[in-house]
Amino acid sequence: MKKLINDPSDVVDEMLEGMVSAHPERLRRLDGTEVLVRTDAPVDGKVGVVSGGGSGHEPTHAGYLGEGMLDGAAAGEIFTSPTADQLEAMIQACDAGEGVLVVVKNYEGDVMNFDTAAEMVEMEDVDVRQVVVNDDVAVEDSLYTSGRRGVCGTILVHKVAGAAAARGDDLDQIAEHAEGVIENVGTMGTALTSCTTPEKGEPTFDLGEDEIELGIGIHGEPGTERVEQMPADDVADHLTEAVLDDLGLAAGTEVLTIVNGMGGTPLSELFVVQRRVDQLIEEHDLEVWDAWVGDYMTSLDMEGCSITVCALDDERKELLAAPADTPALTVRE
Amino acid sequence: MVEESIQREAIEAAVHAVAERIEAEKTYLTELDSAIGDADHGANLHRGMQAVVEAIEDTDEEDPAALVKLVGRTLVSEVGGAAGPLYGGSIMSASTEFAEGIDTASTVAFAEAYLAKVEDRGGATVGDKTMVDALTPAVHTYKKSIEQDELPPLAALAKAVDAAERGVAFTTPIRASKGRASYLGWRSVGHQDPGATSTLYCLEAILDVATEYLDGEIDRDATSPTVPDESAEADGSPEGEE
Numbered sequence: 001m002k003k004l005i006n007d008p009s010d011v012v013d014e015m016l017e018g019m020v021s022a023h024p025e026r027l028r029r030l031d032g033t034e035v036l037v038r039t040d041a042p043v044d045g046k047v048g049v050v051s052g053g054g055s056g057h058e059p060t061h062a063g064y065l066g067e068g069m070l071d072g073a074a075a076g077e078i079f080t081s082p083t084a085d086q087l088e089a090m091i092q093a094c095d096a097g098e099g100v101l102v103v104v105k106n107y108e109g110d111v112m113n114f115d116t117a118a119e120m121v122e123m124e125d126v127d128v129r130q131v132v133v134n135d136d137v138a139v140e141d142s143l144y145t146s147g148r149r150g151v152c153g154t155i156l157v158h159k160v161a162g163a164a165a166a167r168g169d170d171l172d173q174i175a176e177h178a179e180g181v182i183e184n185v186g187t188m189g190t191a192l193t194s195c196t197t198p199e200k201g202e203p204t205f206d207l208g209e210d211e212i213e214l215g216i217g218i219h220g221e222p223g224t225e226r227v228e229q230m231p232a233d234d235v236a237d238h239l240t241e242a243v244l245d246d247l248g249l250a251a252g253t254e255v256l257t258i259v260n261g262m263g264g265t266p267l268s269e270l271f272v273v274q275r276r277v278d279q280l281i282e283e284h285d286l287e288v289w290d291a292w293v294g295d296y297m298t299s300l301d302m303e304g305c306s307i308t309v310c311a312l313d314d315e316r317k318e319l320l321a322a323p324a325d326t327p328a329l330t331v332r333e
Numbered sequence: 334m335v336e337e338s339i340q341r342e343a344i345e346a347a348v349h350a351v352a353e354r355i356e357a358e359k360t361y362l363t364e365l366d367s368a369i370g371d372a373d374h375g376a377n378l379h380r381g382m383q384a385v386v387e388a389i390e391d392t393d394e395e396d397p398a399a400l401v402k403l404v405g406r407t408l409v410s411e412v413g414g415a416a417g418p419l420y421g422g423s424i425m426s427a428s429t430e431f432a433e434g435i436d437t438a439s440t441v442a443f444a445e446a447y448l449a450k451v452e453d454r455g456g457a458t459v460g461d462k463t464m465v466d467a468l469t470p471a472v473h474t475y476k477k478s479i480e481q482d483e484l485p486p487l488a489a490l491a492k493a494v495d496a497a498e499r500g501v502a503f504t505t506p507i508r509a510s511k512g513r514a515s516y517l518g519w520r521s522v523g524h525q526d527p528g529a530t531s532t533l534y535c536l537e538a539i540l541d542v543a544t545e546y547l548d549g550e551i552d553r554d555a556t557s558p559t560v561p562d563e564s565a566e567a568d569g570s571p572e573g574e575e
Contacts, residue, residue, distance in 0.1 A: 112422070112455070116409055
């Protein structure tokens with residue numbers, strides 16, 4: 001398998017070095033860690049908002065560091081949770097005395113390490129609140145989770161919590177906004193090919209030439225079923241219907257949709273899917289408030305996409321529309 | 334209370350014994366983990382315990398709570414995955430029970446706090462095919478042996494190790510419902526749980542060290558109310574009991 005890497009065990013370290021050298025005005029690495037923070041962290045008078053998880057999902061999470069989104073992002077090894085001591089260092093570096101909201105994707109390793117980190121910083125009197133994102137409607141309990149997995153909906157939690165923190169909400173209010181997103185967002189993905197981790201160097205799972213896997217996880221964990229390859233519209237139908245079924249939205253609800261690339265799919269194909277998602281939303285008598293298309297939460301080089309739908313209210317719309325200035329997502333006033 | 338320097342010596346000895354035992358068993362633990370997990374338990378724990386040995390050697394700290402906390406902290410940062418927070422995080426959290434030093438009562442409190450944290454963090458209970466299956470009977474047996482049966486600590490620890498051993502055996506025929514193995518469902522039946530197994534090895538190593546140490550200064554300290562007298566201790570040696 002051809003990869004643009006040096007030593008596989010250096011990938012995360014060298015990737016972080018590259019991110020900082022590309023965005024020196026925005027990103028700073030905490031010495032001796034795999035944690036990136038905003039250059040101005042901790043921001044005076046503001047609650048910190050941080051996240052983290054295994055690497056391999058770029059631009060998640062460090063791509064969302066900056067004004068209006070995250071203050072800190074911890075990178076674990078590829079598809080492996082960061083350790084609790086790194087998370088502890090991140091939370092401390094992002095606490096300006098107002099407390100820190102920690103956004104966790106629901107995977108056992110992540111949840112346990114974040115829990116441990118929270119306990120460690122609480123001993124140092126840092127006020128910390130944790131929200132766990134579990135937007136993947138495909139499977140209950142999986143290879144790495146109890147309950148549903150946390151996937152692309154996490155980006156919306158970053159955006160909403162980050163905007164609430166930027167406008168001066170306190171820790172409890174921010175956590176409430178974050179929970180509001182988590183209760184109103186659903187995602188489902190599909191893989192056309194497996195991802196290949198640098199260490200292993202070969203595909204994580206085998207898919208037949210003309211097979212796709214529905215309900216795929218972002219680490220190549222199995223989904224709900226393998227089916228014969230089908231046209232983009234049918235894939236969009238399947239994923240969108242599953243998400244809408246789960247959300248059960250009233251007619252007229254305004255939604256934000258994300259057609260997210262898994263890392264190896266060209267934008268042209270994502271837009272083909274987007275076109276169909278837009279039609280489906282209308283067929284369900286829902287209203288598209290905004291539609292995002294691109295690579296937000298990837299799975300290394302996997303080909304495929306996920307579809308996210310988030311139901312909105314006035315508060316969430318205001319927070320989603322608030323300015324954000326990050327390497328991977330910019331929202332202008 | 335025994336002098337801190339002796340408590341430090343005991344902790345250091347326990348750390349070395351556990352590290353050696355894990356090193357000896359790392360291949361076997363990884364084999365167990367390959368069957369129902371992701372094949373890294375032995376290697377990860379081994380790496381973690383090597384780091385703990387170094388960390389303890391590198392510090393002049395004598396306060397037992399601080400030393401035990403350092404053990405936990407090092408495991409958290411070196412082991413990773415779920416085992417890091419489960420082993421290391423729980424040791425860190427329970428280390429406060431040694432704030433007044435290590436005596437029989439505080440070892441019971443430590444064991445209970447450690448178990449409570451593992452259960453809370455992992456969300457597992459007995460029968461889920463996890464380390465809890467070895468740990469729970471061990472901790473309950475230790476507490477009961479000390480508090481109800483008034484056995485000396487060494488005898489209580491030996492009974493706890495026996496209980497852990499039965500707990501490990503119990504993980505083989507059951508179906509996993511927590512942790513990575515739970516994904517296999519019924520296919521996990523027939524495999525011994527690696528986390529329960531490593532828990533047993535740690536307890537066995539600590540028993541070995543305790544057997545050595547309770548012949549020494551610690552049990553002769555008259556200030557500790559639960560410390561056994563010489564005759565009780567002789568009865569309580571692992572060979573002598575039951």
